[in-house]
Amino acid sequence: MDTLIPTINRLQEVFLTVGAEVIQLPQIVVVGSQSSGKSSVLESLVGRDFLPRGSGIVTRRPLVLQLVNIAPLQERQKTENGNGINQNASNSYSGVKAEEWGTFLHCKNQIFTDFQQIRQEIETETERTSGENKGISPEPIYLKIFSPKVLNLTLVDLPGITKVPVGDQPEDIEAQVQEMILSFISNPNSLILSVSPANSDLATSDALKLAREVDPDGRRTLLVVSKLDLMDAGTDALEVLLGRVIPVKLGIIGVVNRSQHDINTQKKLEDSMRDEQAFLQRHYPSLASRAGSRYLAKTLSRLLMHHIRDCLPELKTRVTVLSAQYQTRLNSYGQPVEDHSATLLQIVTKFASDYCHTIEGTARYIQTSELCGGARICYIFHETFGRTLQSIDPLGGLSELDILTAIRNATGPRPALFVPEVSFELLAKRQIKRLEEPSLRCVELVHEELQRIIQHCSSYSTQVHNLVAIELAYINTKHPDFADAAQVSASVNSQQISHCQAEALDGGKRWKNEKVAEEKAPPAGFGSPSKGRAINLLDTAVPVARKLSSREQRDCEVIQRLINCYFLIVRKSIQDSVPKTVMHFLVNFVKEHLQSELVGQLYKQTLLQDLLIESQDTAQQRTEVAQMLEALKKANNIISEIRETHLW
Structure with missing residues (x-):
């Protein structure tokens, strides 16, 4: 099962090349309000400071964070010197002389061994598409971190939920952020990591509210209660952590974040985790083994692997069906015209x-x-x-x-x-x-x-x-x-x-009557008196x-x-x-x-050239469909590499 998460990471990279979201891949989506401790939780999972910090919305683009567990540097060097093959190694980091490093998909040929440079690259890439006005963008940044200290894990960090726009942010910044979050957590194959601080009322948690909209039963939601050390004196979060206040099916895990003083003094994350464990032992001894950043990382990795295993059959079917559909679409576009003369004759x-x-x-x-x-x-x-x-x-x-x-x-x-x-x-x-x-x-x-x-x-x-x-x-x-x-x-x-015969017998009588009528008629003609009927030169039609x-x-x-x-x-x-x-x-x-x-x-x-010229829309659609079909074929090959025995 250890190969499942890297497999999903490879699928994400394949589909990123075509900019498509037709395949809903399993992933963990991190949701929380501003200053809820999201960044501290993610950095504790990595064991490094690498996320931008500041006031207002710092995370302004989705950050797809892929954690890849690798062997320590010395072990890798021994393997390479002995011409062996490390099962965790791949061509993507073969020969890298660093204990841990990161790479971005938008500049994948560049290796970042300085995590401060990773933070700077995130800020630069964010400003490239989102500008400097604290606006947000739905275009993700893909960051892959290789380290022997991490577990195989894939998370999506989203902008923090905000209520009031600051500076020159748009007036509807709250609606934009919520829409972006819903677009990710609505994916039925995503797990929702809801981060809520312990020093606030969880009943009014915006993160939990959004999670419940798409996951009302809480079957895909894991609640992280952060900042346990900042609760008022005499209070604790025991009832919440035991699930007696807000039931969540995947569990509730409490963590202790680094304080701003720890960040300013650059306190090491290893020291912070030791202090976190000591705090849990003192205040929550019964839950100390099921709380903290290390337990959270193990839980997330286990949940994601089992979730991928459950989603894999449907994912295989989806890829197969889409491959057939896109092949049909590609066939419908035909091939680009090369021989215009012969093609026109064929068409005619x-x-x-x-x-x-x-x-x-x-x-x-x-x-x-x-x-x-x-x-x-x-x-x-x-x-x-x-x-x-x-x-x-x-x-x-x-x-x-x-x-x-x-x-x-x-x-x-x-x-x-x-x-x-x-x-x-x-x-x-x-x-x-x-x-x-x-x-x-x-x-x-x-x-x-x-x-x-x-x-x-x-x-x-x-x-x-x-x-x-x-x-x-x-x-x-x-x-x-x-x-x-x-x-x-x-x-x-x-x-x-x-x-x-009847006409002949009656003819004389009719003639006599007509004669009498003519004699009684008034004189007519050209002004001179006459006993006969007047002659009308215009009367040439047959009487009607x-x-x-x-x-x-x-x-x-x-x-x-x-x-x-x-x-x-x-x-x-x-x-x-x-x-x-x-x-x-x-x-x-x-x-x-x-x-x-x-x-x-x-x-x-x-x-010939004008008649058979192809529209730009058709050419673009053919290219996009061909790219998607190629991505689906690669995805199918990647999924096929997973043997059924690896799923259990």
């Missing part, structure tokens, strides 16, 4: 092929939510266009008055004995013209569907215009399906014989209100029957020819010429 070819497959209904992916491509074009031809044509009445918008007017206009100054053919052609063309609009709309609908597949715009309506124009150019009364005009006229005549004569009714019905018959012939032809024309001149034309047109328009040397 595949695009044209997919377009044609969509029209033909052979696409790889078939939609189930709506019609598209060729299926929608078929629906337009046979449902939308077909229903529209069927709904057009052959005689719609054509009144008997229109028919009589056309007949009279076609006969000229002489009355005709038969229905003139010219009037039929005139009216038939008028009705056939009504088929043009729905035919053109059919073209638009098909074109819109083609645009849904490809943004390829052109004009194909001329051919449909021509279809209607062809029908208008020649009214073929000899069409095999067209009714014989003589037969239609005879049929109408036979139906109206009785009406004609009067009843049609039998002959007029016959002529209208003959024209109506002929128009209806011929219109149905033309409509049938249009309904058949428009889809064929659209398919030939529009759909099939696009299918056959799409690829060559794209190549002709796009395959130009001046356009």
Whole structure:
């Protein structure tokens, strides 16, 4: 199990290179208010003074502190001289002629053997991102300390909880600090080391309050009661240390911090630990063996190792799942374009092929939510266009008055004995013209569907215009399906014989009545009196209100029957020819010429570079995903090095 904590340290370094937090690694997070003794607790674990000190917020960036236990210098030198391999040694400190030292990840090639320089580097690196105005930054500083006096341990020191901004700190400094702390302790794989001074009311401890927000049962929380020697005379923290005041599942450990006088006089930490143990023996003899800085270090190391062991199976699964997900994402980005010419040709070819497959209904992916491509074009031809044509009445918008007017206009100054053919052609063309609009709309609908597949715009309506124009150019009364005009006229005549006889019997009487009416009418004309009806040169239209004569009714019905018959012939032809024309001149034309047109328009040397240039966002995302995938692979290898037998 001794290898578990160094393994987590290696994982932290791997994921730090990609700046990702997708893996929640086990760690111990130190939380406490300002002046609660956090720094003294951490320095007692290391056995060295190395943390910045001062008034206000001193820790302004998270400090990830990795403690690595190594063999003493003499033992390491013997091992190296004997060409042996120290199980605790690694290439990271092989050949270092120092008892203990530290390294930073942001300058990992530099070794700090002077711990005062480590403190200075922390302050410098803090000011680099946080400035000099006591502001805070969530970007961690990674410090690794190698020493034979430490136990393998990983801790995260966070800024102290503050209430009132000082100097030029932002007004919401309290909220910023709490948000940062919560972001770390919300990790379910983190243990919370809550530091609270014994000379304050633990019931109002801000550190415990934040810990309870994310760990209400206290299963991940270890309470450290600091400054036991500063309690009022006659009081002690025995009830608290026994867990009778505030129950915490991982335990409660009391420690004695160095005083400010000890720090000013540079009292050695070894001497401070001896004095701490003596104080515990005097005031808490029953708890002396379960309190103090040394016991805290052992407890933290043991808790962290067991916690890592418990988290490791889930961690393995998480790394495996994320590796698969990031591999899929990386594949979706494809490879950067190298051969622009060949790549463009491949894209054009595949695009044209997919377009044609969509029209033909052979696409790889078939939609189930709506019609598209060729299926929608078929629906337009046979449902939308077909229903529209069927709904057009052959005689719609054509009144008997229109028919009589056309007949009279076609006969000229002489009355005709038969229905003139010219009037039929005139009216038939008028009705056939009504088929043009729905035919053109059919073209638009098909074109819109083609645009849904490809943004390829052109004009194909001329051919449909021509279809209607062809029908208008020649009214073929000899069409095999067209009714014989003589037969239609005879049929109408036979139906109206009785009406004609009645008209003849009543004709004389009607003429007499009209004659009397004319004689009683007032004089009219150009100002001279006349017994006859006035002649109005502008009155050339057929009266609207009067009843049609039998002959007029016959002529209208003959024209109506002929128009209806011929219109149905033309409509049938249009309904058949428009889809064929659209398919030939529009759909099939696009299918056959799409690829060559794209190549002709796009395959130009001046356009190749611009067309295939990759957006910066895509390139950056591919790089980030590739880096994350590489980190996950390294993490998987690191975890795989741990044998199951090492976990127990």
